[in-house]
Amino acid sequence: RKEVEQDPGPFNVPEGATVAFNCTYSNSASQSFFWYRQDCRKEPKLLMSVYSSGNEDGRFTAQLNRASQYISLLIRDSKLSDSATYLCVVNPKYSSASKIIFGSGTRLSIRP
Amino acid sequence: TAGITQAPTSQILAAGRSMTLRCTQDMRHNAMYWYRQDLGLGLRLIHYSNTAGTTGKGEVPDGYSVSRANTDDFPLTLASAVPSQTSVYFCASSDLPEGTDTQYFGPGTRLTVL
Numbered sequence: 001r002k003e004v005e006q007d008p009g010p011f012n013v014p015e016g017a018t019v020a021f022n023c024t025y026s027n028s029a030s031q032s033f034f035w036y037r038q039d040c041r042k043e044p045k046l047l048m049s050v051y052s053s054g055n056e057d058g059r060f061t062a063q064l065n066r067a068s069q070y071i072s073l074l075i076r077d078s079k080l081s082d083s084a085t086y087l088c089v090v091n092p093k094y095s096s097a098s099k100i101i102f103g104s105g106t107r108l109s110i111r112p
Numbered sequence: 113t114a115g116i117t118q119a120p121t122s123q124i125l126a127a128g129r130s131m132t133l134r135c136t137q138d139m140r141h142n143a144m145y146w147y148r149q150d151l152g153l154g155l156r157l158i159h160y161s162n163t164a165g166t167t168g169k170g171e172v173p174d175g176y177s178v179s180r181a182n183t184d185d186f187p188l189t190l191a192s193a194v195p196s197q198t199s200v201y202f203c204a205s206s207d208l209p210e211g212t213d214t215q216y217f218g219p220g221t222r223l224t225v226l
Contacts, residue, residue, distance in 0.1 A: 003172070008152075043202055043217035087154070097143055097206045097213040098168060102155040103118055 003027060003101045004090050010107040013078060020074045021106045023088030033064055034073050034089040038105065044087055048072075048081045075108075113136050118203050118219035123137050126222045133188040133221050135203030143208045144186040145170075145176060145215065148199040155202065161186055162208070193225040 009026050025033075027106045033050035048055065050071050055065040061074040071090075075082055088103035119134045137144065146158040147170075157170030161180040176198060177189045189196055203218040 003155075034214070043219050045208060045217070046214055049212075049214070061200065090215050092214055097145065097208055097215060098157065098160040098162070098170065098179070100157070100215070102147075104154040110163075 004088055004103040006012050006088050006103040006106045008104060008106060009077055012109045012111060015078060015080055015110055015112055017078050017110075018074065018076050019108065020072060021086065021108075022070050022072045023090075023103055024068075024070045025088075025090045025101075027067070027090070027092045028066075030090045030092045031094040032091040033062075034091075035060075035062055035071075035073050036089055037086040038085045038101075040084075044102075044106075050090055054095070078110050080110050080112065083108060085104060116203055116205055118201075118214060118218040118221050120221060121219070122222040122224075125190075125216060127225055128192055128221045129192055129224075131139045131190050133190075133201055133203075134222070135186045135188070136184050137186075137203075137205045137216075137218075137219055139183065139205060139207075139216065140183060141205035141207050141216075142183070143206045145206075146176070147149065147188070147202045147204065148197075149202060149220075150199050156218065157217060158188065158201075195225045197223065198225045199223060 035047040036044040037047045038044045050062040059076045085105040087105045091100045118138045147155040157197045159178040161167045201221045204215040
């Protein structure tokens with residue numbers, strides 16, 4: 001089993017739709033969690049950190065389920081500009097980013 | 113601020129040749145990292161540095177070396193390039209240990225080894 005696993009997609013949804021994807025992780029001791037966004041041929045950029053209580057940033061909601069070892073990202077009212085690859089990122093040791101594990105990414109394509 | 117810059121943007125390199133990929137950050141972050149990204153494999157850590165003067169090996173360090181003479185610069189050297197090192201290379205930094213483990217990435221170097 002991969003340490004961080006994501007559905008590669010692609011998810012192809014119409015503008016305005018709600019889309020959600022999950023990411024599972026294998027290390028139950030993992031301490032911090034993120035969603036990064038990566039546009040084609042560009043660098044990854046932090047979308048949001050994921051907190052135990054769940055957190056929301058505008059149209060984006062992230063949740064963490066420690067019992068089942070997954071994090072999720074929900075995008076409401078999707079825009080064309082949301083088309084990108086979304087990377088799930090897990091850090092088993094907060095004090096060191098050298099152990100951070102990146103998922104392979106989920107491709108999202110929003111159609112007009 | 114510029115954040116993190118990388119050079120060159122892209123390069124075609126003959127197998128057996130050496131090359132240094134440059135990375136500079138202006139955020140005064142302690143920690144810096146080098147990743148390679150290959151299709152279907154995600155980002156894999158090559159080397160990292162928790163602070164100036166120290167370096168460590170990541171998941172895929174073979175064939176690469178790094179140095180960290182100061183806070184701002186973290187060059188990655190391929191001593192004798194092989195075709196399997198064809199990849200996109202990203203440099204990143206984070207504010208550990210004082211800050212969070214959020215990483216900030218440079219724009220990447222696209223390297224082709226023939």
